[in-house]
Amino acid sequence: MPARTSWIPYALIAPSVVFLGALFLVPLVQTIWLSFSAGEGFSLENYQRMAGDLNFALAIKNTFMLTLVVVPLQVVLALGMATMVTKLDKGRDLVLWVLTIPLGISDLAAGLAWLALLQNTGYLNSALYALGLIQGPTGWLSQETPVALFFAIVLAELWRATAIVLVILIAGLQLIPKEFAEAAEIFGAKPWTRFTRITLPLLKPSLQSALILRTVLAFEVFAVVYALGGRNFPVLAGEAYVWQNDNQNYGVAAAYAVLIMAISLAATALYLRVLRTRPEQLP
């Protein structure tokens, strides 16, 4: 093609570049700058205050534990659900629609819905009481029941955000021609072997996207945790919120934000490396 058409692609992506620059890059740079400035000039003071805070280690631990439990569970659940949904002949759209309803609910609303279920006078306790399993209102979400609180948050997160993984994996499964699994079956592969030797490797690009998206979002988890546990279960994004709003210390809040971003970037880089598909292995 003649060289004079070569500016067209740049012109076409220019609006989104400007958009991203104004709404993403500028605040990003500002936040990073803010996190490194206290008093006058460059300083690590905000980071020192963040690291010295009582809740800091706990927030790191909680956030990582939540991510390490929730994301793998979501991927396994979504893989199972996606496999079943793609096997359906009739009613597939309806099933998919029902399964993805939680995606349309804001995370705070989801947290509040689970709070209504799990709080002292919630539906769970009413049901347990009616069954005679508990004697009266029982707390599940307090500081005294950290394990129950953790599982409540895991449950709510699974309910709320597994569907996004599901949607990505279903799209990925549909891209794999059925002949591959058929050929494997002809040559003697049992269902589980077909899944591990054929479907999973061919699904790797979609798995990678889903994992990156879900992990990054898991490191930012906030509203569900806040609705269910308040500060009984400190997480990184929650601490940023507290420093920003309760303590009115924007520098430390920015330090938390930058930390979350750094962790997310590291996780993304890890996935890009570990789950990369060499171009010659693409279908």
Place this chain on the structure above:
Amino acid sequence: MADIVIDRVVKEFGSFQALQEVSLTVNDGEFVALLGPSGCGKTTLLRIIAGLETQTSGRVVIGGQDVSDLAPRKRGLAMVFQNYAVFPHMTVFENVAFGLRMQKAPQAEVKRKVERAAALLHIESYLDRYPAKLSGGQRQRVAVARALAVEPAVLLMDEPLSNLDALLRLEMRTELKAVLREAGTTTIYVTHDQTEAMGLADRIAVMYGGKIEQIGAPLEIYATPATRFVGGFIGSPPMNFIKVRCSHGTARIGDAALPCPTAAENLELGLRGEDASLGPSGSGIPFDVRVVEPMGSHLLLTGAIDGQLARIVAPPTAIVNAGERVGLTVDPARVTWIDGTTGRALARA
């Protein structure tokens, strides 16, 4: 023993009937070609035999066992897919080795068998490449090698050579035939290429519109087509069909008189282009030559008999000019009589 019995198999996709009561028996070690135009149901029948598709009714029996309800992997067969289905995330070696790996064959055996199959298909030099780097023809050969590597008792092939260039196809055809004969593999080979079917098969099943029109040895199908479709589909040029009138057991075209069956209302004379010999005008069947095409091994003459299109094959040295009228001499024993209404061949007069 791995004979295949296909017993009144019907396949419907919704209201569309893709296969209408297809029955076919393939003997142990036999090579049968399913030949027919695109969309006639060849792939569907093959997939039913493999177990990848469930028939609406009918049975498939392999080696005496009714496999109609068996999973594909329990049917003891290998298959070459029309669109190859070569695994993109595995090297050529691992692709060819796949069936052996599933059988948990020892590494030394895997290596030996993969290399043997690869040598046969001329893909030894790409064994450690990924399929994405191969051409369509090369991938197709990987698919064939993968099927041969497991040394199956039954081999199903869906247009396995369709993407090779003409020369390589001819070579592969010969080698495939030799290998499968030596191994005694029962083979069903789907193709829409009649020369491939003629060259390879012990018997050909000609399919059309979800039915088997005729089953027989290549020469039998060629010489005595059971229907108008078979005559027109097999042979190059295709058989000529000339509408004639049969009175008192004799059909007259020009000066020629052929004994004909009287049973049919609309009678057609089926005449192979190479079964007519040229003579001077005034002798035999008059043929008005319109186009003369020298093909090297023969002359292809296109023209009209009694105003109806016909193609005749003449020796390469014959002297014929466009616009000329020549006379054709025909051996009555080599013509086919077709009932123009049903399209079926009639018994010889």
